[in-house]
Every structure is written in structure tokens, then in C-alpha cells.
Amino acid sequence: MSDVGAQPAYLVKGGDPALRGEVVRSLVAELVGEGDAGLTVEEHEPGEDDDDASALVDAASTPPLFSERRIVVGREVGAYPAAGLQRLLAYLADPLPTTSLVLVTGERGRLSPKLSTAVKSVGRVIDAAVPTRREQRKAWLADHARRGPVRLDSGALALVGEHLGEDLGRLSSLLETLAGAYGQGARVGEDDVRPFLGHAGAVPPWELTDAIDRGDVATALGALRRMTGAGERHPLQVMAVLHGHVAAMLRLDGSGIVDGAAAAAALGRDPKRSAFPAKKALEQGRRLGSEGVARAVALLAEADLDLRGAKGWPEELVLEVLVARLSRLAPRRR
Numbered sequence: 001m002s003d004v005g006a007q008p009a010y011l012v013k014g015g016d017p018a019l020r021g022e023v024v025r026s027l028v029a030e031l032v033g034e035g036d037a038g039l040t041v042e043e044h045e046p047g048e049d050d051d052d053a054s055a056l057v058d059a060a061s062t063p064p065l066f067s068e069r070r071i072v073v074g075r076e077v078g079a080y081p082a083a084g085l086q087r088l089l090a091y092l093a094d095p096l097p098t099t100s101l102v103l104v105t106g107e108r109g110r111l112s113p114k115l116s117t118a119v120k121s122v123g124r125v126i127d128a129a130v131p132t133r134r135e136q137r138k139a140w141l142a143d144h145a146r147r148g149p150v151r152l153d154s155g156a157l158a159l160v161g162e163h164l165g166e167d168l169g170r171l172s173s174l175l176e177t178l179a180g181a182y183g184q185g186a187r188v189g190e191d192d193v194r195p196f197l198g199h200a201g202a203v204p205p206w207e208l209t210d211a212i213d214r215g216d217v218a219t220a221l222g223a224l225r226r227m228t229g230a231g232e233r234h235p236l237q238v239m240a241v242l243h244g245h246v247a248a249m250l251r252l253d254g255s256g257i258v259d260g261a262a263a264a265a266a267l268g269r270d271p272k273r274s275a276f277p278a279k280k281a282l283e284q285g286r287r288l289g290s291e292g293v294a295r296a297v298a299l300l301a302e303a304d305l306d307l308r309g310a311k312g313w314p315e316e317l318v319l320e321v322l323v324a325r326l327s328r329l330a331p332r333r334r
Contacts, residue, residue, distance in 0.1 A: 006031055006069060007123035008095035011077075011103045013111060014128030018169030020106050023128040024073065031071050031100050039066040045075040052084030053077065057091045060101045070099045077115065078105040085112055092118040130168050133276075134206070137161075137168075144171055149179035155190040160197070165226060167201030174198075202230040205241040206277075212245075212323065213284045215330035220323050228316065235307060235315040239300070242326070246296045248278070249285035253293050257282060284330075292329050299325050 010027060014020040032040050044056045056074040064070040080088075092115075095101065103119065105111045106128075119125055130140055141161045145152050148171075152160065164170055177196050178188050203226045211220035227233045248267055257263050260279030261271035267278055285293055303322040306313055313321075 006100045008097065008099065009092055009101045009103065009119045009123035011105070011116060011119040011123075011125045012128055013105050013125070015106060016129065016169040017106060018172070019130065020104065020128040022169075022172055023126060024102065024104055027102060027126070028071060028073065031069070031102075035067050035069070040064070040069065041071045041073065043073045043075065046077075046079045050079075050084075051081055052086075053080050053088040056101075057087045060091060060099045061096055062099075063096065064098055068098070070096075071102065072099060073102045073104065075104045076106070077103045078111045082112060082114075085115055089114060089118050092122055095122055130166075141168065141171070144168075145175065148172070148175035149184050150175055150182060151185065151187045152193070153187060153189050156188050156193045159190050159193055163197045163200055165201035165203040165207070165230070167230060170198070170201065200226055200230060202226055202232075208238075208241065208323070209245045210280075212242075212327045213280070213287075213330055215327050217324050217327040220327045221320060224319060224323050228319070235319055238319055239304060239307065242322070243300055245281070246293065246300055246326075248281035249288065249293050250297060252278075252282050253285050253290055287331050288329055296326055296329055299329075 012020060012023050012027065014023070028037070028041060042059050044059060046053075053074070056072065056077075060070075060072045060074075062070065077085075077088075092101075101123075103115070116125055130137060138161065142157060145157055145160070160171070160174065164174075174193075174196060178193065179186070181196070182188055182192060203223050205227070208220060208223040208227060211223055224238065227238060228235065251267060252263055255263075255266060257266055260275035260282065263278035263282045264271045264274040267274070267281075269278060288296065299322060303318055306318045307315060311318070
């Protein structure tokens with residue numbers, strides 16, 4: 001990347017370390033361009049006892065010696081206490097024009113809003129997280145697969161998306177493995193991908209609630225097992241998801257509301273961002289009817305007691321029975 005296109009500072013954030021690492025590697029490679037990374041890039045990460053970012057600031061403030069530009073990567077900047085960021089904030093107010101400072105946060109600590117604002121004023125904040133909405137996730141997957149080392153046909157792409165679920169941080173390594181097996185640029189189909197998929201990834205909560213709403217018991221139980229298995233969600237976290245789903249229907253029952261925006265407002269949510277899920281709750285509540293919603297509430301209350309030992313069942317069994325019973329409340333769709 002030329003100096004004209006390089007920014008003085010970048011902030012890369014995101015909870016998935018694989019996705020975050022991929023973005024950082026791509027960004028640094030773009031900044032290095034045809035230069036020598038060994039002479040251009042310097043990395044810093046706070047130690048257990050580091051209470052300020054002085055070493056990072058000193059590196060960023062040093063002019064390049066053997067290249068035209070200096071790239072300083074500061075990892076886990078969220079680990080610094082607020083007081084330890086003062087020198088870094090002062091540097092960002094007047095950054096060295098020959099340095100590109102790449103700040104990374106995710107695993108340790110909490111991102112300072114002041115740091116995010118300071119980076120935005122002179123550079124870019126990059127969110128490495130995968131979008132949460134279904135269509136956006138599909139678009140994200142298609143875009144990243146398109147830029148990968150092999151070409152996935154539509155069937156293979158759908159299979160990969162369904163299998164990885166929320167674990168899209170595994171996508172890059174899967175594509176590299178396929179390239180090693182079939183060659184760079186190879187066109188890959190479903191049967192070619194299947195042996196390399198590994199364990200099924202976690203799925204987002206709406207995969208479970210959508211299957212329940214459809215009355216699809218098998219898919220709902222599969223989503224539940226992936227949430228508690230690969231997703232490592234505690235049974236009480238799953239109960240919270242189901243409780244929130246049914247509680248929304250209960251609050252909208254008999255309200256007379258007819259559109260998603262008004263439903264979101266009634267639920268205390270942002271009408272612009274939450275109109276779609278609120279409309280789903282409104283429509284499902286109508287399909288179940290008042291008696292069906294009341295029955296769902298009763299099933300949740302019974303399962304809550306069972307998780308606390310009322311029946312002595314294993315937690316997994318309590319959840320599976322609950323999900324199956326909730327799924328059977330849904331009217332069969334033609």
C-alpha cells in the first residue's frame with residue numbers, strides 16, 4: 001500500500017480470535033505491500049504487569065530506519081487500564097505521519113470508548129465480527145469464500161454455511177485445506193467438501209426458535225444440541241433464549257398491533273433494528289393463539305423447576321423435552 005492510502009491508525013475489534021487474526025494479517029500485508037515485513041513491522045502485546053502503553057507509543061513515535069513506513073501492531077489494547085492509555089490517546093491526537101499503528105482488541109479487557117473515538121478521528125475502526133442476521137451472514141460467507149483459494153459451487157457453499165454455523169472463524173483454514181487437497185483455484189462441490197468439514201459448529205439462537213415456530217422437532221433438537229455442544233451454551237442460557245422468545249409473544253398477545261415496528265416499540269426495542277424479529281414474534285403468537293402462548297409459558301415454568309431438580313432428570317433431557325413440546329404447539333404449516 002502506498003503512503004497516500006495508508007492511515008495513521010487502525011483499530012481491529014471482534015470476539016472471534018480467528019476472524020480477528022485474519023483481518024489483522026490481511027491489513028498488515030496490505031500496508032507492507034512489496035516491502036520487507038521484517039524491516040517494517042513491529043509487534044507489541046501487554047504483559048501481565050504492564051499498566052500503560054508507553055512501549056507501544058514509543059515504537060509508534062519512532063521514525064522508520066530501513067523503509068519508507070513503519071507499521072506497529074499493538075495487540076490486546078483492551079488490557080490496558082484507562083489511566084495507562086493517556087500517552088496513547090495523546091499520540092493519536094498528533095500521530096507520526098510515517099507510522100501506521102494497528103491496534104487490536106478482543107480477548108483481554110474492555111475497549112475504551114475514548115480510544116475508539118481517537119482512532120476514528122485519524123484512521124479506521126474495523127469490525128471483524130460476522131453479521132448476525134441470516135441474509136447478511138450468507139452474504140458475508142459468499143464474499144469470503146469468493147476471495148478464497150478454491151471455488152465453492154452453490155451446493156458446497158450452502159453445506160459449509162449450514163455446517164459451520166456460528167463458527168465461521170474456521171472458514172479460512174477449511175478453504176486452505178481444500179486448496180491443498182484439490183489445488184489452487186479448483187472448483188469444489190458438496191461431495192468434495194464433506195470429508196473435510198469436521199465437527200458441526202454452533203448455531204445462533206434464531207436457528208432454534210425458528211425451527212420451534214415451524215413445528216420442526218428434528219431441526220429444533222439438532223439446533224439445541226449444537227448450541228449446547230459446539231456453542232457451549234449453559235442450559236440456563238438456552239432457557240433465557242426460549243423465555244425471551246415466548247415472553248415477546250405474551251406481551252404482544254391481544255395488543256392489536258399489526259406491524260413489526262409497532263411490535264418492536266411495544267417490546268421496548270429499537271423499531272428500526274428490531275422490526276423483523278418483533279414481527280416474527282407477533283405472527284407466531286397469532287398462530288399459537290392465547291391458549292397456545294399460555295401453554296408455552298407453562299411449559300417453560302415446568303422446565304425451569306425440572307432444571308432445579310424437581311424431576312431429577314439430566315439437564316440435556318429437560319431441554320430436549322421442552323423443545324419438543326414447544327415445537328408441537330405450532331400449527332402444522334402446509
